[in-house]
Ligand code: SF4
């Protein structure tokens with residue numbers, strides 16, 4: 253008589269589900285490469301090119317965001333960097349915190365990341381260069397000229 | 400040789416150059432659950448030659464000074480993998496660590512490997528280590544019964560050659576900071592031994608193993624710290640093997656060389 257022994261842990265018995273750890277790992281590599289370009293590009297344009305750091309004022313920011321290129325650049329940088337950082341903090345927390353403390357820390361990381369991303373996006377997309385122009389702001393002339 | 404070490408052996412015959420021996424201080428982290436609540440560091444002074452190994456020093460202590468000192472060893476030649484321990488803060492095999500490679504002007508610290516439950520002195524409970532080793536199904540799984548042997552090309556054999564060298568000493572796993580803090584992580588040794596079969600062209604269960612290693616924690620817990628590669632007494636490129644397993648999980652299959660053999 254021969255007995256058939258089912259193969260141990262045969263793949264059919266394990267439903268394939270999304271492994272977030274895998275995608276998280278992949279996200280870190282891809283966003284890392286992109287951020288290298290985005291962050292150093294950002295630093296160069298803001299701090300080195302032209303007048304360097306002295307050029308930064310309200311008008312400088314307004315000028316940059318008048319160009320959709322920089323809007324996309326900054327939005328990408330904001331989202332990628334915050335999620336990249338938050339995921340890094342999450343792995344660290346999983347490494348070193350246990351039980352309740354871990355839950356609290358993970359919750360804090362999640363909430364602060366969402367708040368920061370939303371705030372940042374809000375600023376980028378609702379930015380009004382003419383804010384305070386009536387009171388004689390930086391761009392008062394430009395704005396009144398525009399109407 | 401370190402100048403500050405004590406020189407001995409002046410009484411050797413005059414015609415032969417005397418072999419220098421040194422008094423070396425070893426500080427060993429002792430623990431006996433019957434008497435100690437906490438492990439404690441104990442000093443031993445031992446007469447050793449430059450060509451002696453830490454294992455010889457431990458033998459001398461056990462045989463001549465304190466018979467209660469406990470440690471594992473079997474082959475004494477780097478084959479069996481039973482005497483991995485932390486020597487001056489680095490995971491090494493006691494039988495492969497020569498005195499001449501250490502700075503004997505200072506005491507040498509010897510303690511059990513970390514991350515596994517301490518049983519006594521230099522002995523840890525290896526069960527969690529072997530449990531994760533068993534998890535990855537470290538045995539050939541092939542269907543069909545060939546006439547003579549399962550043929551493999553040179554390139555195919557070469558593909559997983561590095562990871563066949565593992566002696567399961569646990570030096571890598573117990574040097575891994577993720578393993579120290581997370582009991583769920585498989586640890587480098589288990590992944591090395593999974594790699595051994597995942598990349599073997601004769602094996603048919605690569606998919607199952609990749610699934611196991613893609614489990615929630617799985618292979619993604621690795622932080623590429625390189626502690627494991629540094630610790631491995633067999634010189635296995637452990638971190639590289641782990642990276643190859645990660646790539647295989649992402650791709651969905653391992654990149655095993657195609658057979659270049661002409662089937663007769
Ligand atoms: S990979 Fe190297 S360090 Fe790890 S168990 Fe095998 S032989 Fe020991």
Ligand code: FES
Nearest residue numbers: 475477479480494
């Ligand atoms: S005693 Fe066997 S490896 Fe050291």
